[in-house]
Amino acid sequence: MRLHRAGRWAWLTALFIAPVLAQPLPGRLQLCDACHGPGGNSQIAGTPSLAAQPVIFLENQLVLLREGMREVPQMAAAVQGLKDAEIRAIARHYASQRPAPPRGSPDAALMKRGAALAGKLHCGSCHEADFRGREQMPRLATQREEYLVAAMNSYRDYTRKGGDTMMAAALYSVSDADVKALAHYLVHTR
Numbered sequence: 001m002r003l004h005r006a007g008r009w010a011w012l013t014a015l016f017i018a019p020v021l022a023q024p025l026p027g028r029l030q031l032c033d034a035c036h037g038p039g040g041n042s043q044i045a046g047t048p049s050l051a052a053q054p055v056i057f058l059e060n061q062l063v064l065l066r067e068g069m070r071e072v073p074q075m076a077a078a079v080q081g082l083k084d085a086e087i088r089a090i091a092r093h094y095a096s097q098r099p100a101p102p103r104g105s106p107d108a109a110l111m112k113r114g115a116a117l118a119g120k121l122h123c124g125s126c127h128e129a130d131f132r133g134r135e136q137m138p139r140l141a142t143q144r145e146e147y148l149v150a151a152m153n154s155y156r157d158y159t160r161k162g163g164d165t166m167m168a169a170a171l172y173s174v175s176d177a178d179v180k181a182l183a184h185y186l187v188h189t190r
């Protein structure tokens with residue numbers, strides 16, 4: 001009886017489910033991985049990791065990038081003409097990848113300073129207490145540190161085209177040294 005049931009499921013899987021799962025993700029994914037790293041864990045300075053980012057954050061950013069509302073010149077060709085369905089598939093793919101542990105080891109003084117700042121500025125109220133992100137709010141934990149510094153500076157200094165004004169407000173008058181401490185703390189919090 002058991003075997004018979006299992007057999008019936010195997011038959012259903014082979015006929016209907018497997019072909020759907022086997023459909024290849026857009027070939028462009030290889031292009032994305034070339035910069036964003038295997039499985040979306042970046043090994044290139046200035047290029048963010050995408051692994052485990054919330055689906056909605058990835059979809060939003062890819063639409064902004066495709067429409068040129070967020071400008072990343074080196075990515076323009078990669079996102080040109082991406083269909084909405086491809087964006088959804090790419091977002092689901094990277095959201096389900098396992099994030100690599102952060103580079104380097106935490107510095108106690110920077111961790112303490114970063115934690116105090118993040119608490120005072122309520123960063124976790126949007127990005128979650130462990131900074132794994134949610135909905136349109138990106139994951140910050142395990143991200144590349146120098147990328148977080150650059151991203152925060154660009155919000156604070158209004159140089160991120162298409163950047164959310166909430167983030168400019170969150171970082172209003174935060175000093176360069178405090179941005180560095182925040183980035184260090186966020187990357188190493190798990």
Ligand code: HEC
Nearest residue numbers: 028031032035046047048058061062072074075078079090
């Ligand atoms: C030539 C290198 C390159 C290629 C190819 C590339 N990207 Fe990027 N991407 C970047 C860089 C660099 C940034 C960060 C730019 C910045 O400083 O804001 C970025 C930013 C992003 C972001 C925003 C992430 C965040 O945390 O804000 C997403 C999402 C993204 N890329 C997805 C993709 C996808 C999907 C593809 C393939 C279709 C792709 N990228 C191809 C270099 C690349």
Ligand code: HEC
Nearest residue numbers: 121122123126136137138148151152163164166167170182
């Ligand atoms: C009110 C909600 C909110 C608060 C509070 C907030 N953020 Fe954000 N943050 C966002 C949203 C939404 C985005 C995506 C913005 C966009 O689309 O450009 C973001 C983006 C970011 C990014 C860009 C990451 C990437 O991958 O591109 C960084 C870094 C960041 N936040 C750090 C912080 C820090 C540090 C604090 C505390 C000082 C903070 N945020 C407080 C909502 C918030």
